[in-house]
Amino acid sequence: MTEMDPAVGAPVAEPALAEHHAASRRNPDAQQVLSVENLRMYFPVKTSGIIRRTVGHVQAVDGVSFQVPAGGSLGLVGESGCGKSTTGRLITRLLRPTGGRIDFDGRDIAQLSQRELLPLRREIQMIFQDPATSLNPRHTVGAIVGAPLQIHKVLPKDKIIPRVQELLEIVGLNPEHYNRYPHEFSGGQRQRIGIARALTLQPKLLVADEPVSALDVSIQAQVINLLQDVQNEFGIGFLFIAHDLAVVRHFCPEVAVMYLGKIVEIADRETLYLRPHHPYTQALLSAVPDVKQAAIGGRRERIRLEGDVPSPILPPSGCRFRTRCAIAQEICAKVEPPLLQIAPRHKVACHFAGELGHAPKEPVTMKVCGVDAHGAPVPGEVPDVQLNEPGFSDRWMDLKTGQLTGA
Numbered sequence: 001m002t003e004m005d006p007a008v009g010a011p012v013a014e015p016a017l018a019e020h021h022a023a024s025r026r027n028p029d030a031q032q033v034l035s036v037e038n039l040r041m042y043f044p045v046k047t048s049g050i051i052r053r054t055v056g057h058v059q060a061v062d063g064v065s066f067q068v069p070a071g072g073s074l075g076l077v078g079e080s081g082c083g084k085s086t087t088g089r090l091i092t093r094l095l096r097p098t099g100g101r102i103d104f105d106g107r108d109i110a111q112l113s114q115r116e117l118l119p120l121r122r123e124i125q126m127i128f129q130d131p132a133t134s135l136n137p138r139h140t141v142g143a144i145v146g147a148p149l150q151i152h153k154v155l156p157k158d159k160i161i162p163r164v165q166e167l168l169e170i171v172g173l174n175p176e177h178y179n180r181y182p183h184e185f186s187g188g189q190r191q192r193i194g195i196a197r198a199l200t201l202q203p204k205l206l207v208a209d210e211p212v213s214a215l216d217v218s219i220q221a222q223v224i225n226l227l228q229d230v231q232n233e234f235g236i237g238f239l240f241i242a243h244d245l246a247v248v249r250h251f252c253p254e255v256a257v258m259y260l261g262k263i264v265e266i267a268d269r270e271t272l273y274l275r276p277h278h279p280y281t282q283a284l285l286s287a288v289p290d291v292k293q294a295a296i297g298g299r300r301e302r303i304r305l306e307g308d309v310p311s312p313i314l315p316p317s318g319c320r321f322r323t324r325c326a327i328a329q330e331i332c333a334k335v336e337p338p339l340l341q342i343a344p345r346h347k348v349a350c351h352f353a354g355e356l357g358h359a360p361k362e363p364v365t366m367k368v369c370g371v372d373a374h375g376a377p378v379p380g381e382v383p384d385v386q387l388n389e390p391g392f393s394d395r396w397m398d399l400k401t402g403q404l405t406g407a
């Protein structure tokens with residue numbers, strides 16, 4: 001019989017993950033450890049030669065807003081090149097953003113200098129995709145995991161190795177192996193070393209950038225289970241970046257979908273996986289294997305996206321997804337759809353937001369954008385509703401009635 005995942009409300013697609021660990025749930029009382037508002041990163045494009053003139057910008061991240069609860073997790077998914085890693089690097093401040101706010105633990109860290117960031121480096125850590133390249137091959141595991149303790153002078157020298165051994169044990173490695181080198185471990189074990197290193201300074205927030213993409217499917221489940229244990233044990237907030245919706249499903253009670261530098265849909269897991277309202281999310285989901293569909297003899301029909309992701313140097317006008325969208329109309333080229341809240345924990349940026357096969361005939365955004373069905377401006381009152389802001393409001397737009405409603 002197909003196993004049901006109660007938190008997802010649908011059969012699980014990753015049985016190995018559900019074996020010992022229930023899907024993570026949202027704690028409605030949690031404060032936000034991270035609140036990101038209108039985050040932007042434009043990389044300059046320069047001419048070659050001696051005088052390197054800026055001739056354009058790669059709009060890698062363009063007005064992204066979301067929140068991560070303390071001790072909870074948000075998934076960030078999208079195709080390659082949509083700006084997920086850049087978002088992660090901005091939050092960990094490996095990059096300085098072009099604009100926007102990054103409120104970490106109640107303080108905006110977006111423009112802090114390297115010096116000002118030093119104490120914060122302890123609290124925000126990153127796990128990278130490829131453990132083979134993110135660990136220095138010439139350093140022992142003890143040196144790698146213990147380095148942050150030394151740099152931040154957290155412990156006296158003689159206490160470092162015992163602490164490293166403790167960390168190795170937490171991540172399921174033999175504590176006696178602290179003298180070994182990364183190449184002596186398997187891929188999954190190396191990712192465990194990366195996790196131990198990220199845990200060394202007891203961070204409040206971990207940005208996990210495709211932490212299991214380079215691993216075997218069976219090992220992926222083990223590493224995700226370990227991350228879940230670590231989260232429960234230490235109350236760490238996670239921004240979990242992945243290109244695959246199946247990977248974040250178990251770990252993240254809420255998921256944001258990115259396309260070409262923008263969030264196009266963000267929702268709680270049940271809504272996003274069962275009733276996605278953005279054509280891009282619907283297309284991504286159609287590629288996720290679904291146990292129930294397979295069991296009843298069919299699979300969700302695969303939606304093929306036409307063409308390639310456009311260049312982030314010259315993104316399409318209006319809605320960035322419109323060049324690949326099957327339901328795009330005139331308004332989509334003229335007016336950028338705002339990220340509009342349509343349910344207690346559901347936002348979508350689409351003029352024709354609706355369940356698959358039930359897109360509305362008229363744009364749902366006319367009132368909030370102050371335009372007619374063709375995207376031409378209409379003078380009148382624009383409703384006072386949150387657009388593109390982090391988190392969720394207790395007022396949203398009911399798509400059935402077109403009216404503002406609330407909890």
Ligand SMILES: Nc1ncnc2c1ncn2[C@@H]1O[C@H](COP(=O)(O)OP(=O)(O)OP(=O)(O)O)[C@@H](O)[C@H]1O
Pocket residue numbers: 043058059060078079080081082083084085086087243312
């Ligand atoms: N340092 C940089 N200079 C210029 N452009 C960059 C730089 N870093 C990233 N980009 C561009 O920004 C866009 C977003 O890249 P990013 O790596 O954030 O995407 P991604 O969704 O994480 O993709 P992937 O999964 O392949 O890493 C891409 O078009 C990329 O080429």
